[in-house]
Amino acid sequence: MNVLDFRRLVDKSYVITRLKGTDIEKGSNVAMDDLYGILKDKNDQLLSELEEQYGFAGKTSLNIFEGVGFPESSKKNENFKKLLKDFINSTTPGIIKDDLPLNKELHPPLGVQPVINLIKEREDGYLIQFVHGIPKQVVDGWTVRTIMKPQLETVIVRLTSPVFVEVRSGFRQCNQYLSLIQTIVGCKPGEIEWIPLTKLTEKEAERIAELLDAGLVEAEHLGTGIYGKKTVSAAEGINLRNEDEYREDFHGLSYLSQTMNVKYTDTSGYIANISFKVQMNGGFQFLSKVNESIITTVIDAFVQVRYLDKIHTEQIAASN
Numbered sequence: 001m002n003v004l005d006f007r008r009l010v011d012k013s014y015v016i017t018r019l020k021g022t023d024i025e026k027g028s029n030v031a032m033d034d035l036y037g038i039l040k041d042k043n044d045q046l047l048s049e050l051e052e053q054y055g056f057a058g059k060t061s062l063n064i065f066e067g068v069g070f071p072e073s074s075k076k077n078e079n080f081k082k083l084l085k086d087f088i089n090s091t092t093p094g095i096i097k098d099d100l101p102l103n104k105e106l107h108p109p110l111g112v113q114p115v116i117n118l119i120k121e122r123e124d125g126y127l128i129q130f131v132h133g134i135p136k137q138v139v140d141g142w143t144v145r146t147i148m149k150p151q152l153e154t155v156i157v158r159l160t161s162p163v164f165v166e167v168r169s170g171f172r173q174c175n176q177y178l179s180l181i182q183t184i185v186g187c188k189p190g191e192i193e194w195i196p197l198t199k200l201t202e203k204e205a206e207r208i209a210e211l212l213d214a215g216l217v218e219a220e221h222l223g224t225g226i227y228g229k230k231t232v233s234a235a236e237g238i239n240l241r242n243e244d245e246y247r248e249d250f251h252g253l254s255y256l257s258q259t260m261n262v263k264y265t266d267t268s269g270y271i272a273n274i275s276f277k278v279q280m281n282g283g284f285q286f287l288s289k290v291n292e293s294i295i296t297t298v299i300d301a302f303v304q305v306r307y308l309d310k311i312h313t314e315q316i317a318a319s320n
Contacts, residue, residue: 053292
């Protein structure tokens with residue numbers, strides 16, 4: 001992790017919490033660049049942990065899909081690994097020689113089509129970092145030239161039953177990366193049905209808020225009359241769901257989006273107020289800098305509500 005990624009992705013308060021009681025303990029007024037330098041010189045192990053926790057996280061969009069029809073053979077770790085190697089060899093020939101390199105950036109040539117830059121093996125599957133180039137004009141001295149700016153997107157394929165694919169990109173970009181996963185496993189368009197777990201009904205959003213003990217701090221509603229939409233923000237410390245005034249004023253107006261806030265703590269003593277926004281027509285974004293542990297906590301709530309609760313309901317209905 002370089003200093004720019006450290007500054008952009010990592011929550012300073014998490015680092016300060018982890019340094020408490022050590023010989024390099026720092027206060028909240030320390031600059032992020034200074035923190036990075038201290039860790040690089042005196043606590044490289046913690047810097048590595050921060051890269052694992054924040055390197056693909058931060059303030060990220062996140063969408064989860066269940067892959068119905070995902071090939072059974074591709075769910076096997078070694079088979080999927082071979083498919084990744086075949087895909088890399090077909091899209092960027094010659095960039096790898098023998099075995100599939102894990103945890104190592106490939107730095108492929110940049111074009112407009114996404115190709116694989118990095119693969120990390122996980123307990124439940126693989127993290128795949130795709131990269132494509134975005135042409136950008138810059139002034140270099142007295143001339144204007146075009147450079148290719150790398151755009152990185154992360155996809156996590158969980159080879160569980162069922163398979164879940166997590167795309168850390170905006171909802172509109174998801175189809176492109178789901179199509180790439182479909183190509184990797186040798187399926188034609190439409191052979192895998194991608195069911196979005198982050199596309200919620202209003203009742204499901206309330207259930208997720210209940211599981212996470214999350215307060216509703218901002219809501220965007222479909223308007224009436226001359227108003228296309230109406231947005232309301234809560235005063236500090238207020239959960240709009242608990243307020244009679246809010247329920248009366250916005251009764252019957254459908255949600256367009258909900259912004260929730262949840263208090264998160266971990267065993268290190270780290271405490272954070274995490275905000276995330278759910279677009280009701282699909283799309284989810286963390287508005288706070290988050291790490292992998294926080295993401296897992298929130299994802300588990302979505303899987304519970306959108307998948308496990310439905311299975312439970314179907315089982316009860318079948319038994320009656």
